[in-house]
Amino acid sequence: MADRRLQVFHTVAKLLSFTKAAETLHMTQPAVTFQVKQLEEQFNTRLFDRTHNRISLTEAGMVVYEYSERILSLYGEMSNRVGEMTGDLRGHLLIGASTTIAEYMLPRVLGDFKLKYPDVQVRLHVGNTDKIVHMIEDNSIDLGLVEGVVSNKSLATLKCCMDNMIVIAPQDHALRDHESVSAQELLDYPFVSREEGSGTRGVTMEYLHQVGIDPEDLHITMELGSPEAVKGAVEGGLGIAVVSEATVLKELALGTIIALPLNPPLARPYFFVYQKQKFRSLVMDEFLEFAKERCARDMRVLIPRRESNA
Numbered sequence: 001m002a003d004r005r006l007q008v009f010h011t012v013a014k015l016l017s018f019t020k021a022a023e024t025l026h027m028t029q030p031a032v033t034f035q036v037k038q039l040e041e042q043f044n045t046r047l048f049d050r051t052h053n054r055i056s057l058t059e060a061g062m063v064v065y066e067y068s069e070r071i072l073s074l075y076g077e078m079s080n081r082v083g084e085m086t087g088d089l090r091g092h093l094l095i096g097a098s099t100t101i102a103e104y105m106l107p108r109v110l111g112d113f114k115l116k117y118p119d120v121q122v123r124l125h126v127g128n129t130d131k132i133v134h135m136i137e138d139n140s141i142d143l144g145l146v147e148g149v150v151s152n153k154s155l156a157t158l159k160c161c162m163d164n165m166i167v168i169a170p171q172d173h174a175l176r177d178h179e180s181v182s183a184q185e186l187l188d189y190p191f192v193s194r195e196e197g198s199g200t201r202g203v204t205m206e207y208l209h210q211v212g213i214d215p216e217d218l219h220i221t222m223e224l225g226s227p228e229a230v231k232g233a234v235e236g237g238l239g240i241a242v243v244s245e246a247t248v249l250k251e252l253a254l255g256t257i258i259a260l261p262l263n264p265p266l267a268r269p270y271f272f273v274y275q276k277q278k279f280r281s282l283v284m285d286e287f288l289e290f291a292k293e294r295c296a297r298d299m300r301v302l303i304p305r306r307e308s309n310a
Contacts, residue, residue: 003075008035009047010068014139016055024094024140026123039064076281083282090119091283094141096132097124098199100227101145101270104246109294113287120283128225130197136273142284144273145291147199148206158272158288161296164245165203165266168257170237180263181240183211190221190239192230200227203268204242211264231257242266270295 012021012032022029040047047061057065076091083089097106102124110122125132125141132144136155150157167181175181175189186208194201205215221239224230227247234241235256242262251257272288274280 003071005035005039005042006068006071008032009039009064010072012036012048012055013057013061013065013068016057018055024123073279076279079281089117089283089286091281092121092123093143093281093283093287095122095124095143095145095287096135096141097126097145098129098132098147099126099225100147100200100244100247102126103227104244105270105295106145106291109291112294113290116290117283117286120287122287128195128197129199129202133273136275139275139278142274142278142281143287146271146273148203148268148271150271150273154276155273156276158292160270160272160292162267162269165200165207165242165262165268166245166248167240167260167262168231168234168243168248168251169240169260170234171255171258173240173258175240175260176258178260180261182263183208183213186240186242187213187217187219189219191218192222192224192233192239192241193218193220194227194230195223195225198225199268200243203266207242207262207266 008021008025008027011024012018015021015024018029018032018036021027022032025032036047043060043064045060046058047064048055049058079091083091095106103126106124110124113120113122125135127135129146129148132141132146133150133152133155135141136144137152145160147163167175167186169175169189173189175185178185193204208215208218219239222233224233227243230241230243231248231251233239235251245259248257248259252259272292274284
């Protein structure tokens with residue numbers, strides 16, 4: 001399209017990095033540099049100042065950036081209106097998802113969405129909940145899917161589904177004869193936790209607060225950056241952990257861990273997050289409805305409680 005140079009410039013200006021823009025646009029860095037250079041030649045002025053391996057917008061660059069925001073937004077609205085008239089869904093969608101959701105829920109959703117809408121290009125960024133919310137805030141992505149409540153009032157949230165949280169422990173653990181695990185009992189054993197900024201960690205600490213327990217009393221032995229790492233540590237006998245029920249299907253089938261419900265129970269919502277003021281394209285609206293229905297259906301399949309865990 002004729003607006004390609006403007007799209008590339010807008011991405012560089014938003015990220016203030018040619019390297020990050022190249023990664024986001026799936027282009028080589030020389031190609032990104034070439035597109036920006038062409039736009040600068042068209043306007044016969046520099047749009048970026050380049051000093052000490054850092055870039056910043058010139059005064060002219062700031063003007064072009066402001067107009068590019070409006071132009072690309074209008075372009076999206078035009079595509080949306082025409083798509084509504086023709087029933088033809090095509091375009092791009094940048095999605096961010098927290099680690100648990102990206103690893104255990106979205107692959108099936110994205111696969112089915114691609115089958116239904118082959119002309120839509122979806123790109124997925126993965127990070128913990130804090131990182132995804134920040135990417136929404138700075139417009140690096142169109143839509144986020146995160147665990148737990150988002151506090152930023154400038155962002156819109158839409159509940160996707162509920163996720164049940166459980167305690168996992170090694171097969172030979174002292175908890176194996178319990179029917180459930182109380183919040184207080186979490187303090188009795190070494191605990192494997194997700195890292196700061198993780199939605200799983202945040203909801204676990206808030207749960208303890210709500211039942212009158214200081215999270216600082218947990219005996220955290222490890223802080224790990226992914227559900228897979230947490231499960232591996234538990235399998236290795238390094239502690240117990242609170243995890244999403246959806247993440248341990250394989251391990252329970254193999255018998256490498258046990259899973260027990262919390263008492264009182266703990267469930268957390270998954271939320272779609274997006275900018276309130278940003279135009280919502282037809283592609284984004286369709287994905288929201290598709291993903292909400294599919295995720296809710298998938299999350300209804302709960303882990304069967306085996307008698308050996310009772």
